Amino acid sequence: MSGAAILPVGLAGRHGASGRLLAGGALVLLALAPGLVRLLLGGADPLDQDLLALNLPPGAGHPLGTDHLGRDLLARLTVGTWLTLGTGIGGVLLAALAGGVVALLALTLGGAARATAYAAFDLLRVLPGVLLALLTAVALGNGVGPVTLALGLSFAPLFAEVVRATHEREMAADYVAAAQVFGLGRLAVLWRHVLPNLAGPAVTLCAIVLPRCIVTESVLSFLGLGVSPDQPSWGRMIADASGFAEDAPHVVLAPMLALSLLTLGLSLLGEAARRRFDPLRREQRP
Amino acid sequence: MRAFLPLGISLLRALALVATITFIVFLLIRAVPGDVVDVLAAQGDLTPAQQAALRVDLGLDGTVAEQFLRWLRQAVAGDLGQSVRFGRPVIGMVEQAIPSTIVFAAAAFSFGLCLALVLALGALMAPRSPLPALVEAINLWSIAVPTFVAGMAAILVFSIWLGWLPVIGNMVAPVVILGLDIAGQLAKPLLEELREARLAPHVRAARARGIHPVLVAARYVLPKTVPVLLALSSISLASLIGGTMTMEALFGLPGLGSLVLNAVSGRDYPVLQAVVMVLALGVVLINAVADLARRLTDPRMRA
Numbered sequence: 001m002s003g004a005a006i007l008p009v010g011l012a013g014r015h016g017a018s019g020r021l022l023a024g025g026a027l028v029l030l031a032l033a034p035g036l037v038r039l040l041l042g043g044a045d046p047l048d049q050d051l052l053a054l055n056l057p058p059g060a061g062h063p064l065g066t067d068h069l070g071r072d073l074l075a076r077l078t079v080g081t082w083l084t085l086g087t088g089i090g091g092v093l094l095a096a097l098a099g100g101v102v103a104l105l106a107l108t109l110g111g112a113a114r115a116t117a118y119a120a121f122d123l124l125r126v127l128p129g130v131l132l133a134l135l136t137a138v139a140l141g142n143g144v145g146p147v148t149l150a151l152g153l154s155f156a157p158l159f160a161e162v163v164r165a166t167h168e169r170e171m172a173a174d175y176v177a178a179a180q181v182f183g184l185g186r187l188a189v190l191w192r193h194v195l196p197n198l199a200g201p202a203v204t205l206c207a208i209v210l211p212r213c214i215v216t217e218s219v220l221s222f223l224g225l226g227v228s229p230d231q232p233s234w235g236r237m238i239a240d241a242s243g244f245a246e247d248a249p250h251v252v253l254a255p256m257l258a259l260s261l262l263t264l265g266l267s268l269l270g271e272a273a274r275r276r277f278d279p280l281r282r283e284q285r286p
Numbered sequence: 287m288r289a290f291l292p293l294g295i296s297l298l299r300a301l302a303l304v305a306t307i308t309f310i311v312f313l314l315i316r317a318v319p320g321d322v323v324d325v326l327a328a329q330g331d332l333t334p335a336q337q338a339a340l341r342v343d344l345g346l347d348g349t350v351a352e353q354f355l356r357w358l359r360q361a362v363a364g365d366l367g368q369s370v371r372f373g374r375p376v377i378g379m380v381e382q383a384i385p386s387t388i389v390f391a392a393a394a395f396s397f398g399l400c401l402a403l404v405l406a407l408g409a410l411m412a413p414r415s416p417l418p419a420l421v422e423a424i425n426l427w428s429i430a431v432p433t434f435v436a437g438m439a440a441i442l443v444f445s446i447w448l449g450w451l452p453v454i455g456n457m458v459a460p461v462v463i464l465g466l467d468i469a470g471q472l473a474k475p476l477l478e479e480l481r482e483a484r485l486a487p488h489v490r491a492a493r494a495r496g497i498h499p500v501l502v503a504a505r506y507v508l509p510k511t512v513p514v515l516l517a518l519s520s521i522s523l524a525s526l527i528g529g530t531m532t533m534e535a536l537f538g539l540p541g542l543g544s545l546v547l548n549a550v551s552g553r554d555y556p557v558l559q560a561v562v563m564v565l566a567l568g569v570v571l572i573n574a575v576a577d578l579a580r581r582l583t584d585p586r587m588r589a
Contacts, residue, residue: 123303123307125524126524127307127524127566127569128523128524128525128527128528128569129524130528130532131527131565131566134562135311135314135562137550138314138558139314211430215430215432218432218435219433219434219532222434223531224547224550224551225547225550238434238435238438242438242536245438245441245442246446249446252442256439259432259435260431260435263429263431263432264430266430267429270429271426
């Protein structure tokens with residue numbers, strides 16, 4: 001593996017993982033900074049409409065200008081920060097829960113439970129995320145909850161796969177066989193040998209999946225299958241502003257930039273984690 | 287002959303999957319409080335008798351199981367019902383949308399696959415060139431930059447600022463953007479696979495015999511990666527479908543994506559039901575074919 005420079009930042013150069021860590025962390029901080037400032041200092045209401053001040057350019061009163069309904073762009077962007085990040089994190093946690101816990105349960109029970117669970121994971125794997133979101137949006141409407149559900153379901157198979165790989169490896173290990181000979185029960189094996197070995201890969205997978213979750217949420221919200229209209233997640237903001245790109249390009253550019261910074265930074269962090277721990281790759285080759 | 291048993295099994299499994307998905311969609315749609323008739327009744331005044339007649343007309347009477355069986359019988363006969371919004375037969379709308387979606391998705395995928403192959407082979411043959419870094423970069427790009435953000439940027443730059451009209455309704459920009467996304471997903475794992483394949487004893491023997499590196503790559507290295515490439519392709523199929531829908535919506539292209547998104551916002555459930563079934567059928571069939579192709583090309587799975 002050559003340590004390839006992939007960023008114009010130069011940090012990523014030969015330093016490999018640590019360069020990625022630094023660059024990724026910096027990008028994420030940059031993307032989250034406005035949101036952090038808002039948390040500390042407060043800000044305008046993101047839903048307050050001023051119909052006499054539509055699509056304003058940046059200026060006094062509205063630091064980033066206003067959107068097509070006269071809503072303060074900075075307020076929407078900063079509220080959107082936490083909506084975007086929060087939905088992504090929620091999706092990852094749900095995926096870990098739905099994939100990891102269900103898979104563990106199914107593997108421990110074995111037999112029909114295992115077959116059924118993994119058939120369900122196979123089904124989820126072939127279903128495109130957009131199709132899933134289509135279904136949740138139809139059944140449950142728009143909002144953070146349905147989107148999180150769609151995200152969780154579409155990323156759950158990845159976690160199930162990691163759990164299966166770890167479980168298989170541990171169950172084949174001699175020390176587990178020895179422990180079983182000495183009468184260690186299924187649950188005890190799970191608790192003492194499988195879970196501790198699962199923690200690292202699972203956390204790494206979370207880091208890898210988070211940017212994908214955020215990207216997927218933004219796509220869904222962009223398509224109108226995601227958060228509801230009054231929730232300014234960045235994907236939703238891009239969708240809302242896309243019709244006015246000609247007159248007010250800054251309104252669509254601001255969330256585009258923020259989203260790209262965040263997902264780029266998180267992807268670098270995820271890649272750094274993957275290089276360090278790698279839950280999905282096969283055994284290292286000579 | 288042996289190859290046909292797994293083929294039969296995977297086809298059966300595929301059909302069962304489609305049936306399951308279709309039934310789930312059917313259930314979900316009917317689980318939504320308020321059907322089309324309620325929406326129409328809220329808009330104008332329909333007497334209860336008219337509402338009941340309309341429900342019979344639209345196949346919304348009886349239990350869900352009855353409705354599903356009736357729908358399935360009609361679907362098999364080629365009747366997918368009528369669009370609630372446009373009053374047109376759904377089958378016609380779907381038939382109209384399928385070709386453009388297939389053309390678009392196939393164009394984007396072939397472009398992405400070719401680009402990934404070129405990049406990965408180039409990076410393999412020239413490890414000191416910028417190509418390996420490019421493979422990394424395009425991989426990061428496909429993870430971090432959603433296709434609709436790239437598409438929006440393309441519209442801003444090319445259509446609005448440079449004035450190279452018309453980006454809307456034009457297929458070039460969306461094909462390139464989605465193709466880049468696919469290439470980013472395929473190139474890196476492909477390169478890793480190629481690097482591993484090059485270490486195989488028969489490849490090293492071929493190189494030792496002095497066969498030209500290009501011939502070695504074409505004859506010994508590349509064929510070894512075909513099964514992996516097939517597996518990767520069927521994984522990126524999901525994102526291809528999502529990407530196609532997104533690009534259709536963003537660039538105003540006709541197709542299944544536009545059709546289904548309009549159906550969701552307009553609560554046009556017969557259309558929604560039909561498109562989801564078609565998409566599921568497409569995904570499952572392509573996966574089954576990729577699976578079969580893998581069985582045929584991978585000697586380990588042929589046994």
